[in-house]
Amino acid sequence: MFDFNTLLTPELFFVSLYQTFFMVGISLFFGAILGTLFAVILVITKPNGIAEHKICYSILNTIINIVRSIPSLILLVSVLPLSYFIIGTSYGTTAAILPLIFFVSPYISRLVENSLLEVDNGIIEAANAMGATTWQVIWHFLLPEAKSSLVLTYTTATIGLIGATAVAGTIGAGGIGDLALNYGYYRFDHVAMITTIITLIIIVQIIQTIGNKLSKSIRNHHRET
Amino acid sequence: MIELKRVCKSFYHNKQEIKVLNDINITINDQDIFGIIGYSGAGKSTLIRLINALEKPTSGDVIIDGHNLAKFTHHEIRQMKQKIGMIFQGFNLLESKTVAENIALPLLLTGVPKQDRDKVVDELLDFVELKDKKQAYPSELSGGQKQRVSIARALANKPKILLCDEATSALDPQTTRAILDLLKRINQQQKVTIIIVTHEMSVLKHICNNMLVMENGKIVEQGNVVDIFQNPASPVTRKFVNAVIYDKLPIRILNNMLKHDINNIYRLEFLGSSCRHSVLSDAIMRDCGKISINILFSNMIDIQENVIGYMFVNIEGESNDVEEAIDFLKRKQVRIAKLDKDGNYV
Ligand SMILES: Nc1ncnc2c1ncn2[C@@H]1O[C@H](COP(=O)(O)OP(=O)(O)OP(=O)(O)O)[C@@H](O)[C@H]1O
Ligand SMILES: [Mg+2]
Numbered sequence: 126m127f128d129f130n131t132l133l134t135p136e137l138f139f140v141s142l143y144q145t146f147f148m149v150g151i152s153l154f155f156g157a158i159l160g161t162l163f164a165v166i167l168v169i170t171k172p173n174g175i176a177e178h179k180i181c182y183s184i185l186n187t188i189i190n191i192v193r194s195i196p197s198l199i200l201l202v203s204v205l206p207l208s209y210f211i212i213g214t215s216y217g218t219t220a221a222i223l224p225l226i227f228f229v230s231p232y233i234s235r236l237v238e239n240s241l242l243e244v245d246n247g248i249i250e251a252a253n254a255m256g257a258t259t260w261q262v263i264w265h266f267l268l269p270e271a272k273s274s275l276v277l278t279y280t281t282a283t284i285g286l287i288g289a290t291a292v293a294g295t296i297g298a299g300g301i302g303d304l305a306l307n308y309g310y311y312r313f314d315h316v317a318m319i320t321t322i323i324t325l326i327i328i329v330q331i332i333q334t335i336g337n338k339l340s341k342s343i344r345n346h347h348r349e350t
Numbered sequence: 351m352i353e354l355k356r357v358c359k360s361f362y363h364n365k366q367e368i369k370v371l372n373d374i375n376i377t378i379n380d381q382d383i384f385g386i387i388g389y390s391g392a393g394k395s396t397l398i399r400l401i402n403a404l405e406k407p408t409s410g411d412v413i414i415d416g417h418n419l420a421k422f423t424h425h426e427i428r429q430m431k432q433k434i435g436m437i438f439q440g441f442n443l444l445e446s447k448t449v450a451e452n453i454a455l456p457l458l459l460t461g462v463p464k465q466d467r468d469k470v471v472d473e474l475l476d477f478v479e480l481k482d483k484k485q486a487y488p489s490e491l492s493g494g495q496k497q498r499v500s501i502a503r504a505l506a507n508k509p510k511i512l513l514c515d516e517a518t519s520a521l522d523p524q525t526t527r528a529i530l531d532l533l534k535r536i537n538q539q540q541k542v543t544i545i546i547v548t549h550e551m552s553v554l555k556h557i558c559n560n561m562l563v564m565e566n567g568k569i570v571e572q573g574n575v576v577d578i579f580q581n582p583a584s585p586v587t588r589k590f591v592n593a594v595i596y597d598k599l600p601i602r603i604l605n606n607m608l609k610h611d612i613n614n615i616y617r618l619e620f621l622g623s624s625c626r627h628s629v630l631s632d633a634i635m636r637d638c639g640k641i642s643i644n645i646l647f648s649n650m651i652d653i654q655e656n657v658i659g660y661m662f663v664n665i666e667g668e669s670n671d672v673e674e675a676i677d678f679l680k681r682k683q684v685r686i687a688k689l690d691k692d693g694n695y696v
Contacts, residue, residue, distance in 0.1 A: 247442035251500075254402055254513075255456045256431030265455065269446045343446075 131316035132308055138320065144218045145300035148290045152225035153283055159226070160233025160282070161275075163189065165263055167234065168241045175249060176259045189231040197292050200228050205296065221290070221298030228289050233282045240274040241267055273343040280336025284329050291325070301325060352378040352401060352511070352543070357410035359396055359567075370396050372567045374410070378560070380510075383537050383544045385554035385575065387590055388564030394547040397564070398513050401545065402434040403427050414511075432460055435504030435542075439516035441496040443488040449499050450475070450484045456506040474502040478532065494525035501532060505540070512536065514546045518553060530556045551594040555579070555653050563587045576656045580621045595651045599662045599689070603647055607664070614672065615646065617695050618661045619685035629682045630663075633675045641667030641675050 166185055170178040192200065204224035209215035211223065244267055252266040268275070294302025301321050309318030359371035370393045378384045388394050399405040400412050403419055412419045414430065422430060443452050450471050457467045475481045478498040488496055497517060504512060514533070518526040534557050536542050546558060554561050554575055562572035563586055570584045579595070582588040591597075599607075599615065607615060630643055643663050650659030665672050679686050687695035 245440075245442070247438060247440045248444060250404070251436070251438065251442035253404055254431060254434075254436040255459055256428035257459050258428070261459050265458065266444065270444055272446055 129316060131314050132312065133304070133314065133317040133320060138304070138324075141299065141301050141304045141321075142324070144298075145287065145290050145302070148218055148221055148225060148293065148298065148300055149283065149286050151222050152229055153279075153286055155226045156229035156233050156282065156286070157279060159230040161237050163230065163234035164237035164241060165267070167238050168267070169259060169263065175253070175262055189234055192227065192231040193235065197228055197289050198295065200224065201289075201293055202296055216297045218299045221293040221296070225286065225289055225293060229282060229286050232285060233278070236278040236282060237271075237275065240271045240278050243274055244270045273340045276340040276343060277336055280333060280340070283332055283336075287325065287328060287332075351380055351415060352376070352545075353411075353413040354397075354400065355411045355413065357400065357407045357412065359393075359400065359405060360408045370567050371400075371407075374569060376562065376569070376572070378543065378545065380543055381537065381541050382560055383534070383546065383558045385558035385561035386545065386547045386564060387549060387551065387554060387561060388586075389549065392564040393567040394549075394564055395515055398515055398545060398547050401511070402431050402436060402513060432456065432507045433509050434511045434513060435501075435507070435509040436513040436515070437497065437500045437504050437517045439519045441488070441493075441500045441520075443496055443500055443503070445488055447487075448484070449480065449486050449488070449491070452488065452499055453502045453506055456503060460507065470506060471502075474505060477505075478502045492525075493521050494528060497521065497525075497529050498532065501529075501536070505536065505542075508540075509542065511543045511545070514544065516547055516549070519548070519550070523552075526553070527556070533557060551590045555594055555651065559654075563590065576653050576658070579651075579653055580619075580658050595649050595659065597649075597660050598693075598695075599647055603662075604689075604693070607646065612664050613689075614665050615689040616663050616665055616676070617687045617689065618663060618679065619687075620650070620657065620659045620661065621683070621685070629679060629684055632682070633678050636675075636678060640671045641665055643675075 163185060167182060167189075168174060169176040170182040170185075172179070172182070174182075195203070201221070201224040204227045205215040205220065208220040208223045212219060214220050248266050248270055249262060252262045257265065290298065290300050291302025291305065294300050294304070294306050297303070301324060305318055305321040308314040309321060354374050354376040357371060357374040358369070361368045361370055374397060386394050386397060396405055400407055401414070403412075403422075406420075417430075419427070419430070444455070447455070450468075453471045453474055454467045457470060462470070471484075472481075475484055478501055480495060480498050480502070483491060483495060483499075488499065491499065501512075512533070517533075518529050521529060530553065533544055533546075537544050537557075544557075546553060548554065558575050560573065561575050561578060563570050563578070563584065565584075565586045571578060571582070571587045578587060579591055582591045588597075597617070597619075599617070604615075607613070630645075634641060634643055643665050646662045646664055648659060648661040650657055650661075665675060667675070676686055690696050
């Protein structure tokens with residue numbers, strides 16, 4: 126019953142892999158910037174934050190909550206028309222990037238927000254006592270102190286994003302997810318299915334390991350030297 | 351000079367007012383070491399945070415060197431904060447930065463060039479005796495060393511005022527002593543006004559000139575440290591003073607005395623000048639030994655060159671001879687009280 130006939134060629138595999146990395150890379154880059162920006166705004170404008178601003182906080186907080194509550198597939202398709210509007214097509218790897226950024230930015234901003242909230246209040250207190258400006262508090266105190274936690278946050282976000290690109294595969298974005306779906310699922314190509322699953326497992330493992338190591342080395346570099 | 355005039359401070363929780371400070375009036379002179387003591391929740395931290403504008407008074411004025419903080423712009427507030435150092439119970443050092451980077455932070459914020467920063471950091475490390483820890487991270491330091499780093503950081507901008515909120519509460523007595531000595535050195539060498547919040551009377555005793563006692567957001571007593579130690583007026587103050595110098599005969603010694611039917615027990619209070627005279631022997635000699643004074647227990651401390659203390663004695667002799675001896679002691683400025691049956695000194 127197990128069929129070893131496969132349509133999967135090395136070329137197809139590597140193109141898909143490349144497409145996945147391309148989508149993850151670009152959307153991670155923009156998602157991280159936007160997500161971190163939103164998170165910083167949330168943390169400083171929150172009640173009792175260093176630049177408390179009720180309206181700004183509630184608007185941003187609500188938007189993030191709304192976007193986060195939409196299932197990823199539905200979010201991706203609903204943003205596709207916007208891709209069409211901007212780059213002229215709603216199909217393919219490039220078109221998927223915008224929806225992916227929409228998906229990952231709020232996700233990252235929640236994760237980063239948590240990392241930033243972990244920073245000891247005493248540090249912010251010390252910064253205020255020194256007369257630091259809001260910008261200085263963020264740049265010289267908040268972000269450096271959250272660094273090792275942020276690395277883990279971006280690691281988690283990357284892995285989440287790989288999952289989302291697989292979902293984007295179903296709307297014709299290409300990549301590993303597309304491979305699993307169009308070959309593995311619709312054409313009962315077990316080899317393609319298993320190959321993609323194993324590839325995903327390996328990629329996620331590698332990313333998680335690197336992330337953990339990096340975060341730990343930031344946290345501990347002083348204890349080891 | 352720091353002045354707080356009719357300062358009140360309230361926090362609001364769900365529209366409900368929590369009065370934390372009530373009608374606070376204080377004057378702190380330049381180069382003073384000023385202590386603020388009170389139990390947890392008395393409002394000490396809130397009070398000290400008013401001075402560097404971490405909190406705004408709900409009403410009343412905070413005036414530093416004649417400038418009312420309420421009239422300052424944001425920019426002026428920041429400049430003022432740079433001239434007020436602050437250290438904390440939890441040290442609040444950045445774990446992600448080395449000792450040198452931590453100390454350089456206030457200078458970085460004010461835009462001091464790297465070369466000058468390095469120079470100041472080296473001087474400060476020298477001053478707090480931590481030269482060898484320059485490249486260490488805070489997690490590699492002991493509590494006392496961390497507090498030294500945070501003191502160095504607080505001094506980086508050459509402040510005129512140093513605020514210490516429970517700066518020694520997380521440290522053992524020996525380390526506390528060393529940190530207090532360092533603060534004293536800062537006060538004397540760099541002419542810095544120091545304000546210390548604490549719940550330990552021993553901290554005040556070691557270095558403060560003036561002090562105030564807080565309870566439930568109010569000042570219950572305020573004045574010179576030696577005076578307050580000698581004459582604690584309020585019950586709270588008395589409790590704090592008793593933690594350092596107990597004004598009663600320890601209960602076991604007392605019970606032992608009562609068992610042996612010894613009941614002519616007096617408490618002699620020695621303040622200031624009376625300590626320097628041989629009052630006890632004089633009292634015995636003037637009556638040619640008609641009375642005997644037996645020392646049961648004594649409690650003495652020194653507060654910055656002043657000795658204060660209590661001595662518990664048993665005076666035996668004919669009752670009018672005893673009376674005369676007591677009158678003599680009173681004339682010599684020794685406050686004297688007799689232990690009554692209920693264990694009170696009257
Ligand atoms: N931001 C705030 N919001 C509401 N209540 C506050 C706030 N800050 C302090 N309080 C309240 O004010 C009171 C005094 O607090 P404060 O921290 O000044 O006391 P403290 O004397 O420093 O106590 P401790 O010795 O425990 O540090 C407390 O009852 C506290 O709950
Ligand atoms: Mg406090």
